[in-house]
Amino acid sequence: MADVGNVQVGAAVATGAPPRPRIQVVPLRGLPVVAAIVVFVIVSIAGNWLWALTFCHVAGGALWTAIDLFVGLIVGPILGRLSIPARAEFTARFMPKMVLLMPTLVLMTLAAGFQLALKMGNLAPASPNHAWLVASYCVVGVMAVIALGVLEPANIAVLFEMRKPEPDGAVIATLMRRFVLTAGVTGVMQVATLIIMTRVATQ
Amino acid sequence: MTAGGTATVSALSRRFPPVGQLTVVSLALVVIGGILMASYAPRRPPLGAPVAITVVSAVLLAASGYLVSRLRQFAWDRFFLVFRWALLAYVISAGMIGFAFVHDHTRGAPLAVVLAMLVIFALDVPLIIAFTAARYASPAQTGP
Numbered sequence: 001m002a003d004v005g006n007v008q009v010g011a012a013v014a015t016g017a018p019p020r021p022r023i024q025v026v027p028l029r030g031l032p033v034v035a036a037i038v039v040f041v042i043v044s045i046a047g048n049w050l051w052a053l054t055f056c057h058v059a060g061g062a063l064w065t066a067i068d069l070f071v072g073l074i075v076g077p078i079l080g081r082l083s084i085p086a087r088a089e090f091t092a093r094f095m096p097k098m099v100l101l102m103p104t105l106v107l108m109t110l111a112a113g114f115q116l117a118l119k120m121g122n123l124a125p126a127s128p129n130h131a132w133l134v135a136s137y138c139v140v141g142v143m144a145v146i147a148l149g150v151l152e153p154a155n156i157a158v159l160f161e162m163r164k165p166e167p168d169g170a171v172i173a174t175l176m177r178r179f180v181l182t183a184g185v186t187g188v189m190q191v192a193t194l195i196i197m198t199r200v201a202t203q
Numbered sequence: 204m205t206a207g208g209t210a211t212v213s214a215l216s217r218r219f220p221p222v223g224q225l226t227v228v229s230l231a232l233v234v235i236g237g238i239l240m241a242s243y244a245p246r247r248p249p250l251g252a253p254v255a256i257t258v259v260s261a262v263l264l265a266a267s268g269y270l271v272s273r274l275r276q277f278a279w280d281r282f283f284l285v286f287r288w289a290l291l292a293y294v295i296s297a298g299m300i301g302f303a304f305v306h307d308h309t310r311g312a313p314l315a316v317v318l319a320m321l322v323i324f325a326l327d328v329p330l331i332i333a334f335t336a337a338r339y340a341s342p343a344q345t346g347p
Contacts, residue, residue: 026288038295045303107296111303114241118307123244137238144234148328149227153335156285160336171214171339 023092025159030100041108045115053119056112061197064105065190072183092162095155102147110140122200129200136196143189146182154178214339220270222334229263230327232256233320240317245307253316260323267330278340285336289329297325 044052079087122129154175161167161175236256240248271282304317 038299042299042302045306103292103296107299111299114244115303115307118245125246134238134242137241141234141238145227145231149223149230149331152328153223153332156332157336157339160281160285161339168214168339174215175335175339 023159023163024096025156025163026099027096030097034100034104037104037108041111044112048115048119050116050119053112053116056108057116060105060109060112061193064102064109065193067102067105068186068190072187076179076183088162091158095159099152099155099159103152106144106147128203132196132200132203136193136200139189139192139196143186146186150178150182217338219274219338222267222270223331225263225267225270226327226331226334229260229267229323230331232260232263233323233327236260236316236320237324240313240320244309248313250312250316253320257316257319257323260327261319264323264327264330267334271330271334276342278337278342281340282333282337286329286333289332290325293325293328297321 040052041056043049044056079090082090117123117129117133121127122133124130158172158175161171233256236253239253239256243249271277298321301318301321304314309317
């Protein structure tokens with residue numbers, strides 16, 4: 001997937017491929033869904049609503065981890081073997097959705113998870129889960145810095161580049177290289193999350 | 204698509220001050236500070252290390268802001284377009300985290316430290332995103 005952005009539209013035009021789709025950096029139709037999820041999480045926290053907190057944490061966390069691993073281990077390598085126009089079209093349709101989806105899942109998982117841990121007493125120093133939860137904070141911290149400081153800016157910049165009449169393949173390739181460089185770290189962190197959370201749930 | 208034209212050369216070869224790196228370090232520091240604070244919940248945490256981390260993080264954020272403000276030949280229109288929408292998104296995120304702390308009866312100095320960290324967080328992320336998006340754009344304006 002190293003040259004996933006190495007790129008794009010020129011090749012599509014030159015080979016007579018269909019015109020590339022208009023790229024919307026943030027899919028506006030998804031915003032009401034995001035707003036509804038945020039309100040639901042806030043209501044869950046405000047009401048200390050056990051089922052809703054558990055739902056937000058488990059559903060959000062499962063989707064977050066599964067999507068991260070699936071995209072990194074399955075979609076990424078397949079994408080790297082597609083033709084350049086196919087990669088361009090897939091990326092143009094896929095990445096805007098990730099712009100909305102992943103931050104929403106992360107927010108939902110972490111906010112509900114912290115409240116859930118507090119409510120269930122897992123944060124208390126005497127709890128056998130305390131050390132595991134602190135370890136999970138560290139894992140999430142590493143993923144947050146990578147996601148917010150490295151990947152999300154690259155994602156947005158790639159989408160802006162692809163909106164140009166003549167996208168710069170070298171710029172897109174440079175930005176997409178970040179995804180490859182960090183894929184291993186986020187994969188290891190996600191596996192660590194699975195181990196920690198299953199330990200917490202069974203102690 | 205361009206592959207080796209003038210636009211390509213100028214977009215990749217332009218040198219920028221280390222705004223992205225400084226802001227990522229600032230973000231990493233507030234994340235570490237947040238982990239320190241959260242690891243003591245629901246007890247009152249010792250504030251020495253979190254306050255020191257917050258101050259260093261704020262200094263790095265201010266340095267990044269200063270370096271960005273000094274840029275000329277920069278796509279300010281793109282920068283502000285991205286910054287304001289990202290700021291809205293991360294103010295909502297930070298507000299939600301702050302709400303959880305207030306709801307869980309965090310009060311006084313610990314709450315002030317958490318809120319300071321959240322303010323830095325809510326500025327760090329939009330700054331990184333907007334700077335990254337703007338540095339590869341063609342400058343339509345030459346000043347802020």
